[in-house]
Amino acid sequence: MKDIKTVAVVGTGTIGAGWAAFFLSRGYCVRAYDPSPQSLASLRGSIAKAWPILRELDTSVPELIPDILLAGSLAEALEGADFVQESGPESEELKIKLFSEMDAAADPSTIIASSSSSLLVSRLQSACAHPERCLVGHPFNPPYLVPLVEIVAGPLTAPWAIETAESFYRAAGKQPLILAKEITGYIANRLQNAVFKEAMHLVQVGAATIHDIDAAVRYGPGLRWAFMGPFLTYALGGGQGGMKRYFEIFAEELETSWKDLGEPTITDDLRDTVIAQAEAFFKQRTIQDVAERRDLALLDVVRAAAKADLTGG
Numbered sequence: 001m002k003d004i005k006t007v008a009v010v011g012t013g014t015i016g017a018g019w020a021a022f023f024l025s026r027g028y029c030v031r032a033y034d035p036s037p038q039s040l041a042s043l044r045g046s047i048a049k050a051w052p053i054l055r056e057l058d059t060s061v062p063e064l065i066p067d068i069l070l071a072g073s074l075a076e077a078l079e080g081a082d083f084v085q086e087s088g089p090e091s092e093e094l095k096i097k098l099f100s101e102m103d104a105a106a107d108p109s110t111i112i113a114s115s116s117s118s119l120l121v122s123r124l125q126s127a128c129a130h131p132e133r134c135l136v137g138h139p140f141n142p143p144y145l146v147p148l149v150e151i152v153a154g155p156l157t158a159p160w161a162i163e164t165a166e167s168f169y170r171a172a173g174k175q176p177l178i179l180a181k182e183i184t185g186y187i188a189n190r191l192q193n194a195v196f197k198e199a200m201h202l203v204q205v206g207a208a209t210i211h212d213i214d215a216a217v218r219y220g221p222g223l224r225w226a227f228m229g230p231f232l233t234y235a236l237g238g239g240q241g242g243m244k245r246y247f248e249i250f251a252e253e254l255e256t257s258w259k260d261l262g263e264p265t266i267t268d269d270l271r272d273t274v275i276a277q278a279e280a281f282f283k284q285r286t287i288q289d290v291a292e293r294r295d296l297a298l299l300d301v302v303r304a305a306a307k308a309d310l311t312g313g
């Protein structure tokens with residue numbers, strides 16, 4: 001298995017900058033490229049903002065931020081890279097072209113992972129001469145704090161590439177999860193989308209404000225979601241009889257309530273309502289301030305969730 005020392009970060013927006021900070025903090029040599037000079041120029045500042053949190057998370061992270069190479073071209077960024085983390089815009093057309101360019105520039109043994117949050121690898125790898133090293137490594141925002149990385153392979157991805165990506169992310173301190181088959185939106189975003197769809201429906205029918213919904217998640221199921229998923233939650237909901245009893249009691253009710261879930265459409269009205277309510281919250285605070293507070297809160301949650309052990313072994 002390839003010894004990964006140098007990582008190329010392609011696309012340095014919100015996610016690429018987060019990945020760059022994370023990889024640097026884990027001791028990798030990082031080469032970054034973005035076609036937007038502004039995006040590349042703001043990278044060192046974004047890394048500096050994330051650095052105190054990374055040091056809080058792991059005391060072995062040095063005080064001095066290691067230097068990062070800001071490449072003048074895609075080819076320069078990929079030179080000598082053992083692993084590429086692509087975080088360009090979420091457009092299938094753009095990513096297919098970008099993948100073929102990265103494929104032409106990178107050594108065939110170099111893994112090319114996309115941060116895409118929904119696209120199929122079979123499409124991303126479709127114009128590559130070496131599709132076997134292409135996959136999705138889907139992070140969660142911010143990538144330097146949320147452990148999960150969903151690894152998705154396409155039909156042409158080789159087993160060695162999946163194994164290398166898994167062991168690379170795990171060695172770096174992430175929690176990789178390999179999908180059993182490729183599906184758009186993968187696992188976690190499909191679940192988030194299902195919740196968000198119903199949240200939009202609740203606003204559309206006037207049952208709740210966006211702040212009511214955020215509070216319902218925050219003070220209710222969100223607390224459990226930090227350390228257990230829906231299946232374990234409902235297995236415990238069945239009492240001593242577990243999952244089997246849960247279905248005995250709730251199967252009928254579940255099907256009825258699924259039929260009752262909404263099919264919202266994002267009308268101008270709904271969009272304006274949601275934006276106005278969100279902007280009311282940000283009247284007294286900036287996005288940057290809230291993002292920094294989110295990082296501090298997430299740090300506590302990540303630490304607490306890492307300690308949670310429901311297996312008893």
Ligand SMILES: NC(=O)c1ccc[n+]([C@@H]2O[C@H](COP(=O)([O-])OP(=O)(O)OC[C@H]3O[C@@H](n4cnc5c(N)ncnc54)[C@H](O)[C@@H]3O)[C@@H](O)[C@H]2O)c1
Nearest residue numbers: 011012013014015036039087088089090115116117139141
């Ligand atoms: N924002 C999130 O919460 C989130 C979470 C997980 C995954 N993702 C995924 O990460 C990727 C990046 O999302 P983001 O939120 O950082 O977007 P962003 O708009 O903040 O950043 C995208 C960056 O890509 C650059 N770019 C444009 N064309 C490019 C090209 N041809 N090659 C390389 N870079 C190019 C842009 O200049 C920009 O800096 C997307 O695939 C997105 O789906 C986003």
